[in-house]
Amino acid sequence: MRRLSAEQLLRDCEAISDEGVTYAALILFGKHGSLGKYLAQNEIVFEYRMSERPGPALQREEFRVGFFASFDKIWELINLRNDRQSYHEGFFIFVVPSFNEAVVREALLNAASHRNYQMAGSVFVKQYQDRLVIESPGGFPPEISEENILDRQSPRNRRIAEIFAKCGLVERSGQGMNLIYEQSIKDAKALPNFKGTDEFLVRITFGAVILDERQLLLMKQISEAQYEHFTTDDFVLIHKLYYDEKIPNALRSRLKALTDIGVVEHVGRGRYVLARSFYKVTGQTGVRTRIVGLDRETNKELLLKHIKESGEIGTPLAELQQVLPSLSKDQVQTLLKELKAEGRVFVEGKTKGLRWHIKRN
Secondary structure, three states, X not given: OOOOOHHHHHHHOOOEEOOEEOHHHHHHHOOHHHHHHHOOOOOEEEEEOXXXXXXXXXXXXXXXXXXXXXXXXXXXXXXXXXXXXXXXXXXXXXXXXXXXXXXXXXXXXXXXXXXXXXXXXXXEEEEOOOEEEEEEEOOOOOOOOOOOOOOOOOOOOHHHHHHHHHOOOOOOOOOHHHHHHHHHHHOOOOOOEOOOOEOOEEEEEXXXXXXXXXXHHHHHHOOHHHHOOOOHHHHHHHHHHHOOOOOOHHHHHHHHHHXXXXXXXXXXXXXXXXXXXXXXXXXOHHHHHHHHOOOHHHHHHHHHHHHHHOHHHOEOHHHHHHHOOOOOHHHHHHHHHHHHHOOOEEEEOOHHHOEEEEOOO
């Protein structure tokens, strides 16, 4: 097999050119002396701390060398204190590390690709028992925010990102954050937290603790064949549905695809929940009932009960809305019209004097 020279390899990945060594080459492959002379801020500092209290870290290592010379060493330091969390459920055995190697490596690659090398300051990797914090100089790249970070790719240092891609370190340039979100959800961890990020600093925090062990079982129930069709939005949707969080409009376009493959169920009135089988396997069918809420017939029975208790004076619409506060005025009126068509209620009066009454046979 023909071996290429180091210079040819660097040329092939565009780290050096006919004009000479690029800053990307210095950042990724530079030695301590060269970086101290030309780019001293290209440094990664690792710290292990027990708390946020000021003072010296329990362990501190400084890497002012090319990124490729420190990449593996930083992970090795993190992995020294990387607890394994075990969870048993029937035939399933889950062993989840506090810090996932793929997530950490992607976060470090992101820091190298997106930091502002014109600003003084180092990249900091701070490990605690319950979280990992990575800070890099410079805020988000132009046009990138926490809200659109999964949808847009704009590496501040494009050549570095492209070299990573050519070296096979990333699946494709700009997709690292997507992989981070997906793995965090698979591991039932908190989504990445950008609290503390501003125009001068990006701070990303990864939780070490499993939020809900049953979520691991749920994610296990989704087959690898189904995963192949998933987008990052699909993983985020599942996470939000599991925790009964509001679904952003930007994610709603994916609901039909998840419904078609049986992961999500449509329960009416624009409401979606995870499929019943997932709640069953995690022993949370009662939770599903709470999330789905009262069904249509039960809602109508509640309206009937309240109208009946109001006696001869009847019940105004505003009072009936109090019975079902989760429904809109139009939805309550629709239920009342159905009850009227069924011959169970009748209405008297107009506008403010309108009252609903039980129809007695």
